[in-house]
Amino acid sequence: MIKLLPYKAVQCPFCGRKQVTQAVKRFSCRLCGKSTSFRHKGKWNVKLKDFSSEKQAREYCQIWSGEELIEGGFSSAKEL
Numbered sequence: 001m002i003k004l005l006p007y008k009a010v011q012c013p014f015c016g017r018k019q020v021t022q023a024v025k026r027f028s029c030r031l032c033g034k035s036t037s038f039r040h041k042g043k044w045n046v047k048l049k050d051f052s053s054e055k056q057a058r059e060y061c062q063i064w065s066g067e068e069l070i071e072g073g074f075s076s077a078k079e080l
Helices: 054-065
Strands: 007-011 018-021 026-028 035-037 047-051
Touching: 007 054, 018 054, 047 054
Parallel strands: none
Antiparallel strands: 007 018, 007 047, 026 035
C-alpha cells in the first residue's frame, strides 16, 4: 500500500467540495456528509494531493478551489 503524507487536499467525488483532511483510509465530506475511501478494489476513488504540513495543504486547497493552477499542475492519485 502507498504511504501518503499526513495532510491531504481532497475532492469529494459526490459533491465536488475540496477540503483538507488527516484521514488515513477514508474521509467524510463536510458539505454533503458522505463518507468515501481513498481507494476501492485497488483503484483511487478521489482526487488528492498529500502534504507534510497543514499550512501547505490549506493553501493548496484554497488555490485549487479558486481554479488557479499551480506550477507543475494538479497531482492526481494515479501519479502517487
